[in-house]
Amino acid sequence: MISVAVNGYGTIGKRVADAILKQPDMRLIGVAKTSPNYEAFIAHRKGIKIYVPQQSIKKFEESGIPVAGTIEDLVKASDIVVDTTPNGVGAQYKPIYQQFQRNAIFQGGEKAEVADISFSALCNYDEALGKKYIRVVSCNTTALLRTICTINKVTKVEKVRATIVRRAADQKEVKKGPINSLVPDPATVPSHHAKDVNSVIKNLDIVTMAVIAPTTLMHMHFINITLKDKVEKKDVLSVLENSPRIVLISSKYDAEATAELVEVARDLKRERNDIPEVMVFDDSVYVKDNEVMLMYAVHQESIVVPENVDAIRASTRLMSAEDSIRITNESLGILK
Numbered sequence: 412m413i414s415v416a417v418n419g420y421g422t423i424g425k426r427v428a429d430a431i432l433k434q435p436d437m438r439l440i441g442v443a444k445t446s447p448n449y450e451a452f453i454a455h456r457k458g459i460k461i462y463v464p465q466q467s468i469k470k471f472e473e474s475g476i477p478v479a480g481t482i483e484d485l486v487k488a489s490d491i492v493v494d495t496t497p498n499g500v501g502a503q504y505k506p507i508y509q510q511f512q513r514n515a516i517f518q519g520g521e522k523a524e525v526a527d528i529s530f531s532a533l534c535n536y537d538e539a540l541g542k543k544y545i546r547v548v549s550c551n552t553t554a555l556l557r558t559i560c561t562i563n564k565v566t567k568v569e570k571v572r573a574t575i576v577r578r579a580a581d582q583k584e585v586k587k588g589p590i591n592s593l594v595p596d597p598a599t600v601p602s603h604h605a606k607d608v609n610s611v612i613k614n615l616d617i618v619t620m621a622v623i624a625p626t627t628l629m630h631m632h633f634i635n636i637t638l639k640d641k642v643e644k645k646d647v648l649s650v651l652e653n654s655p656r657i658v659l660i661s662s663k664y665d666a667e668a669t670a671e672l673v674e675v676a677r678d679l680k681r682e683r684n685d686i687p688e689v690m691v692f693d694d695s696v697y698v699k700d701n702e703v704m705l706m707y708a709v710h711q712e713s714i715v716v717p718e719n720v721d722a723i724r725a726s727t728r729l730m731s732a733e734d735s736i737r738i739t740n741e742s743l744g745i746l747k
């Protein structure tokens with residue numbers, strides 16, 4: 412049993428904490444929160460122990476939320492910390508993880524240098540085995556890497572050009588926009604996503620462009636891949652069909668808009684309407700000689716959750732990639 416702490420209980424942290432509770436080989440020690448807001452109240456109601464900064468103990472107790480200890484106590488009580496604090500805050504916590512000699516999993520909002528390796532379960536699990544500090548790449552990069560590493564199984568991927576239509580905010584974020592505009596992210600090429608993919612696949616020729624759209628539900632990617640050799644469409648569809656964490660959506664279901672995909676998650680009674688799989692529109696897969704084009708949707712709030720669970724197993728050398736991906740998928744109800 413590996414003892415896990417989650418530092419930062421927001422969009423990603425609450426999902427990772429719930430995922431840890433479902434793993435047969437992991438125990439959730441508790442979560443760290445800085446303010447006694449609704450997320451802290453709900454964690455407490457679920458029976459999750461809450462650790463806070465020393466100076467916040469009084470504030471939490473006055474709000475009726477019992478405190479199990481300080482964030483340092485949480486780190487000390489765990490074998491590994493999943494740091495899901497906001498962008499850049501994880502790097503500030505690294506000295507504490509180092510002081511107590513604890514392994515840590517960081518998120519894509521941190522610079523790649525914060526960790527020994529940037530991680531995508533389908534691409535480089537084996538390279539991450541035993542690494543003390545692992546960074547799970549961002550939601551968009553996770554989707555790009557899953558797709559690229561899967562298509563690479565047909566024949567070598569030589570070049571990738573991708574356009575990312577990115578959601579403006581998560582559903583709970585009331586102060587973010589835009590609400591009436593498409594905003595290049597940024598209006599220069601490449602966007603940072605290409606560099607992030609290169610943090611995992613070092614020498615890949617990849618250029619990305621991104622635009623922010625006024626939606627909260629999902630991102631959508633339009634991707635153009637050049638392969639070393641000519642391929643058949645059926646072979647591309649077959650690897651996508653057989654890959655874990657990628658789902659091919661048939662046009663016969665009439666679910667092409669992100670709102671419809673989220674409705675499917677609601678109808679399936681998925682927790683929080685989450686969709687951790689990359690949702691590829693099967694009719695979008697276009698193959699000409701050595702060129703492959705496709706479109707897929709990415710649920711930003713949940714796609715990195717299974718990756719965090721696998722990163723814990725890789726860091727602590729608990730098991731092989733295949734076994735970890737299978738157990739994570741089964742425990743989280745991921746379609747395959």
Ligand code: NAD
Nearest residue numbers: 419420421422423495496497498518519520521550711712
């Ligand atoms: P969030 O703002 O929803 O959650 C962050 C949590 O950390 C909040 O509960 C906040 O109260 C807490 N926090 C703030 N300062 C803290 C501190 N000093 N110590 C402990 N806790 C603190 O953020 P998020 O969206 O969950 O993002 C977390 C990380 O995950 C970021 O690196 C982000 O880039 C990455 N990420 C986010 C998404 C997404 O769509 N939201 C997707 C993939 C990766």
